[in-house]
Amino acid sequence: MGAPQKTQKQLPLRPAGPDTVAALLRWYEAERRDLPWRYGPRKKADPYRVWLSEIMLQQTTVKAVIPYFQKFVARWPNVAALAAAQLEEVLQQWAGLGYYSRARNLKACADAVVRDFDGVFPRTEVELRELPGIGPYTAAAIAAIAFGEKATPVDGNIERVVSRLFAVQQPLPAAKTEIRNLAATLTPARRAGDFAQAMMDLGAEICTPKNPSCLVCPVQPDCAASARGIAETLPIKAQKLARPSRFGIAFLVQREDGAVLLRQRPEAGLLGGMLEVPSTHWGDASPSKREALRSAPVTTSWMAVPGPVVHVFTHFRLELVVYRAIVPVDASFTLWAEQDRCRWVHRRDLHAQALPSVMKKVIAHGMNAE
DNA sequence: GACCCGTGGGC
């Protein structure tokens, strides 16, 4: 033979199973995160709070969610209160958290629970799955955490932990089915909720995407990926496409009394139902000045504010050049935009509007340009 | 399965 083969040391490894889960649950009881929607290990939490937190946490970090969660439960302490609210209020309170269809579905779900279930959340995955905004993950999470049902929510954390525990080599998203089955195999009948939350805490604090802390991991002895030294490389993900750029011109119209012209966006699609600063179409290239003026909401003299506002969405990057104008308070100008969707909002009231972050950026950029 | 749908933070 040639040079001695440098094989990786293979420790005897039992596949993850009930003992792994027991070790994980012990770790959870000692190290669990204290979060405002949790009631404590071995306890079932308030279904309303679990549901609200799970919707907010969809693709959103715990840190970003906490202040919104506190604000919502203070204002609407139960599902009946939320059902009695106006959608407009809910969108206002949701502004800044992103993925605004969640806010619409949140309201629709509260309405449905009050209407169809007498204000009591159903406890099974199948029933929960029928409600607006509740998909397979959230249905399983609520069933397990709030009701103690044996359900297996699989989020990004759990996908990562499971793919490492079993050294799943198949790339995502194709591997989702296998990962789900493996996670279900581990789920204990008694403490499915604690198990799910323990897996999520482990993923958030130990089994992180980069630089996982295998040395202090409670289930490291049972982890196939750690044994092979490939934990950080898992899960393998399919390549992503480059993010295209779009360009437009936004028209910040300020009235002499300090009001700003805003318009409500269509209910469906990007930033659905939220307020916006009127703008041109967002296209693949910057609109010409001629094109821009054709879509201006009023005929007036515009000042181009130096430097575009750049905002990155999930699937494209947006550059908006802000045109700014001051108009008189009387109606001595013509409003070309769809008037019924437009409103004047005083500067001091902007914070209470359903304004997405990108539009707050546009307004701040334009108003600071003086 | 593939797209669309926000935002802020970490590195």
Add this chain to the structure above:
DNA sequence: TGCCCAAGGGT
């Protein structure tokens, strides 16, 4: 800076 990431759902 640019990319990745975060307790996904709807279509």
